Amino acid sequence: MFYQLYELNHAALQPARAFADAMHALYSNPLNPFSGTVWGRSVTATAELFERSTRHYGKPEFGLHTTKVDWATVDVAERVVWSRPFCRLLNFHRDLPAGRRPDPKLLIVAPMSGHYATLLRGTVETMLPHADVYITDWTDARMVPASDGCFDFDDYVDYVIDMLNTLGPDTHVMAVCQPSVPVLVAAAVMEQRGDPLAPASMTLMGGPIDTRRSPTAVNVLAEEKGLEWFRDNAIMEVPWPAPGFGRKVYPGFLQLSGFMSMNLDRHMIAHKDFFMHLVKDDGDSAEKHRDFYDEYLAVMDLTAEFYLQTVDSVFISHSLPKGEMRHRGKLVDTGAIRNVALFTVEGENDDISGLGQTQAAHDLCVNLPDSRRAHYMQPRVGHYGVFNGSRFRAEIAPRIMDFIASNRQDAAAAKPRLVRSRPS
Template structure:
């Protein structure tokens, strides 16, 4: 599998399916056929339209689509997305609302690098923009990063987070969603020990695999069943000649997408069949619920091979975070060094990816943190996606997270008054 030809063949198959959809849509929509109404032609045109869009969006990075924000003055203010730090493998972005006074909470959202772009958290960002200054990690597609940029594994990812937190300062509230939760916890402990002045105020971990073995799921079982050699042989490919990262070893986004889809194949099949019927009846629209969801869900990115393999081996198989044995650049991280950062975990009762028990394990690992600075929440009826982007997030979880931030704001230290040595003064 580790050949450019395999990568290019997969891209060719995707491109062919997109072309087949476009061809079917064009042929079945030929104006002359309107003189001979035929439901089969309507279905064919609908199938082509849905198929073309499905395969086309797999290689397109979605736009943030956050252009304006309505403030308390009732006016729409432009939102400027500006890079604060730009790196080869990811940037730190700031969503700045022009003309609005700075908000009391500075929030860093750590987006997952698990096959989707950071834009998957668009609704999360929108909900926080209401009363927060929002920053986010925007990871790059590995296929577009030249080999000359070097490697990028879990240690490099952690170091990026350390640098981002240092840049933002100690008044930052960090929210890590899903995959980056264990590495964000490690980055916080790194700062707590080596640069305590830069450690954030609060850390909220949402649906992350801190201890994958606490509550096994299909995802964690897969990591146990497959050896690292099998993963490297079957999942890793070299980027083809079409992209800047030609020759780079990656875990292709299309392979990751196939894994996502297979976990709920019946649900996805029904969703696409229903959409085809809606299009054939003229009931679909460009921005209906189906297209809004799948425009984001199907847009996938490649991960560097070293990041994917080190995540499976060190986070899932060896459980280095769960055993407090994680090492970054030769320095052993000690989670007990977190003594002044309030930590909250959020889990979904119906989460089938990171089941309840995996994330809350972080609180037991923070042995140096008093109970008054620990909090946890399990959202009833919520799945993995719902705990950070659905109704459960909007109605229940977000208010709890904001309250947690507010109740743990550090009071600035008062400067000590210098002693007056002049007794006559």
């Protein structure tokens, strides 16, 4: 019922949003003598702030049309290479010269935690010059008809395995935050099966492998409330007339509310500053605010079964670090990982996945040789900085590519290492 009320409130505000749009158009029109005054800009700023605070933010576009490879600008075409009801696999195909040695295939597994895969736009953009990049484009659960069935944690693992089999040998996988657990499980399952298409390496970044280490507010909340609380308070049915009408989901707006409340003061200050930038006619600063919040406020629903299984197994039961994780009823043996190289990355100030939670993957891969594993902690970055921003581009990404180059299965095709990682 709460989901329906949320949609009803949004619909009820439509006339007010239309009025705000009209006022914005009127007072920003250069033919209006008040448009260049402080009062006129205050009116347009108020109207825009109201409209942006009450709108539904649609799925953003990646918008990556070019990249630089070998110091030359090349065209990039986004294409779908694999598709299932709950996910598409996108490839950013680069128009490279014929005969050029192939770059490693990099599968970026985006988090299914409320935001769209475009949250990793900066990650993709950074890796494009050095790799043939693929990314999981998860589907908003409210857009998937109930007739397409459920999607749970086991399905997530199967999707990752199927994608790796589709991409073929010498594929390297990067898991950002939440998918670190299912990616590690997928690698273990593939090694248990003796699958020759298991990834050559996996990079786990800011992921909740063992949330008993340096627990954050997210971890504490899960343990304090228990699974039944989440089932009773966080699960709702998709309202009509969405395509997924009747499907039980964890709504994206609830996840967004949680994210916002963790740093509410920062968001309030950011919106106050946005208002002042508009009044002062500081267009560049205002545009940066728009770009960030157009992405941040665009959220998607998760299927109830996947969300509840993740809360239970990762944050409450700690199934993976305890050796109790199961996939399709079979116990997952992380000790079977002997060939998939492992690189873990953490941020010093991460308030979502605390220090040590991702590094715990090394303790689980007991039979992986030391020569095929590495860990890096990036100083002075939070959760977002682990996979985006200036320090990611300058410090983390080169280390990832260095690790991938060191662990390519086709050594003859491997390029020289791009950057030597400094001891951490």
